[in-house]
Amino acid sequence: MRKPLMLLALAQALSTPASAYIDPGTGSIIFQVLVGGFFAFAYLLKTKFNLIKKNIWPFKQR
Amino acid sequence: MMEKNRVGSSFRDPSGFVFAKDGVLYRQVNRFYKNEYDHLLGSGLYERLVESKLLLKHSEVDLGQKNKDTYKIIQPEPVEFISYPYEWCFSQMKDAALAALRIQKTALDYGMSLKDCSAYNMQLHHGRPVLIDTLSFSLHDGREQWTAYRQFCQHFLAPLALMAEKDVRLSQLSRIFMDGIPLDLASSLLPYKSRLNHGLLLHVHLHSKAQRHLSGRKIKAEKTGRLGSLRGLVDSLESTVTKLRWSPDRTLWSGYYPLQSNYSNKSLEVKKEIVKKLIAKARTSNVLDLGSNTGLFSRIPSSMGIPTLSVDSDPSCVELNYLHAKECGEEYLTPVLADIQNPTPSIGWENKERASFLERARPDTVMALALVHHLALGNNLPLDMIASFFSRICKKLIIEFIPKEDSNAQRLLSSKADIFHGYNLKNFEEEFSKYFTIASKEEIPGTLRTIYLMLIK
Numbered sequence: 184m185r186k187p188l189m190l191l192a193l194a195q196a197l198s199t200p201a202s203a204y205i206d207p208g209t210g211s212i213i214f215q216v217l218v219g220g221f222f223a224f225a226y227l228l229k230t231k232f233n234l235i236k237k238n239i240w241p242f243k244q245r
Numbered sequence: 246m247m248e249k250n251r252v253g254s255s256f257r258d259p260s261g262f263v264f265a266k267d268g269v270l271y272r273q274v275n276r277f278y279k280n281e282y283d284h285l286l287g288s289g290l291y292e293r294l295v296e297s298k299l300l301l302k303h304s305e306v307d308l309g310q311k312n313k314d315t316y317k318i319i320q321p322e323p324v325e326f327i328s329y330p331y332e333w334c335f336s337q338m339k340d341a342a343l344a345a346l347r348i349q350k351t352a353l354d355y356g357m358s359l360k361d362c363s364a365y366n367m368q369l370h371h372g373r374p375v376l377i378d379t380l381s382f383s384l385h386d387g388r389e390q391w392t393a394y395r396q397f398c399q400h401f402l403a404p405l406a407l408m409a410e411k412d413v414r415l416s417q418l419s420r421i422f423m424d425g426i427p428l429d430l431a432s433s434l435l436p437y438k439s440r441l442n443h444g445l446l447l448h449v450h451l452h453s454k455a456q457r458h459l460s461g462r463k464i465k466a467e468k469t470g471r472l473g474s475l476r477g478l479v480d481s482l483e484s485t486v487t488k489l490r491w492s493p494d495r496t497l498w499s500g501y502y503p504l505q506s507n508y509s510n511k512s513l514e515v516k517k518e519i520v521k522k523l524i525a526k527a528r529t530s531n532v533l534d535l536g537s538n539t540g541l542f543s544r545i546p547s548s549m550g551i552p553t554l555s556v557d558s559d560p561s562c563v564e565l566n567y568l569h570a571k572e573c574g575e576e577y578l579t580p581v582l583a584d585i586q587n588p589t590p591s592i593g594w595e596n597k598e599r600a601s602f603l604e605r606a607r608p609d610t611v612m613a614l615a616l617v618h619h620l621a622l623g624n625n626l627p628l629d630m631i632a633s634f635f636s637r638i639c640k641k642l643i644i645e646f647i648p649k650e651d652s653n654a655q656r657l658l659s660s661k662a663d664i665f666h667g668y669n670l671k672n673f674e675e676e677f678s679k680y681f682t683i684a685s686k687e688e689i690p691g692t693l694r695t696i697y698l699m700l701i702k
Contacts, residue, residue, distance in 0.1 A: 210460045211394050214452050220474065225481065
């Protein structure tokens, strides 16, 4: 019960997507925001790791 | 004029539409889409995607016709055969999904984003999946959400997950659900262990729950989301799709040529030579190989530079055929999953949105090797109906007749009464001669089989 309420609260707080001609699905857009932090963190880790690998790794990458 | 010739499936997007003129397809770009189109070309994104063979090349043309909405008319490079997602094997679907994600990643680098991600917009062209809809890009507004996320999951991820985790034949669900497989349905059909795959857990199972609880809610304030979350989302989808795997079963058909006993190696080589000779004699512009199995004989015309559609109803055969074609870079061969006894029907709005298989396949030459006995003895089709069918779909026909005495024909008859008294070589020639002229007749040494080249009367 608590989870749907949280999702609903978040739904009220977020933005409407741009005027797309296909229906992006409200649920799908809110879901992206809900899990967005996780994806942002994963992306940050990946980019930092690649940067470190590029600068520190002594061997030339193919 | 252009509106009148609009293609049946081209009505959703106000950015433009596809129309036909003198048998050539064109796309109108509407004024509505001017900014996006100019950015696509001006930013270098179009060039980059075309170079990477991810987007269909086009040229701007002047047809001397305009309407109030016309901004440009473009002529896309012709695609030999338009196939639909339910006519793809697992790896074709997977490669199309990964290509779509690569396009989205590249678009983001150039300040654009895919506004839709329909599997129908991806087509196999020269052996690779390419995006054919030039108007699929929108200017990226900085929001960290992907408008086409739901569509990607329904059109690509759900069928792939069902094919890999449950049963490869579930790809046919896309034929019923034109906007992709609903995620709640995919979630309920997937085995429980699929929840241990964190990509599927997120993008299918939890995503479907979010859709159920939040659909129809009005969203108010402005919020762009966390920086990097959009690219992270695309990375996550890419990793989820990459990890999905399916291995073809060793079905009766996929193991047919290496194991089958009707041909000795010598007879098989002679048959190949006969087919090669007949194809050269037919001087054909394209070939439709029906019941192609893993494409052994389809490779004869395709290796001669003749565009060849290699059709079989067995998902394992089509998978093996595609993987082989991909590995060898065979540009002229397109393997397709379809059953000629129940070809893909036309579907969608007015039954015109997605054309039937027979409307799309307009072969010059049909190859029907070791097929007629399946149609006649396996599906009880009278010879005159088979001959009439072929006369309506092609101008030239390379066809093999297998008599009842052949061991494969015997296998078909082993579990049913022999009610096929008219099935013999004489009647076969008589029925086909009503529509075709027999240009060549070759017996395959060491077998009871005969191959013909027939030309339409």
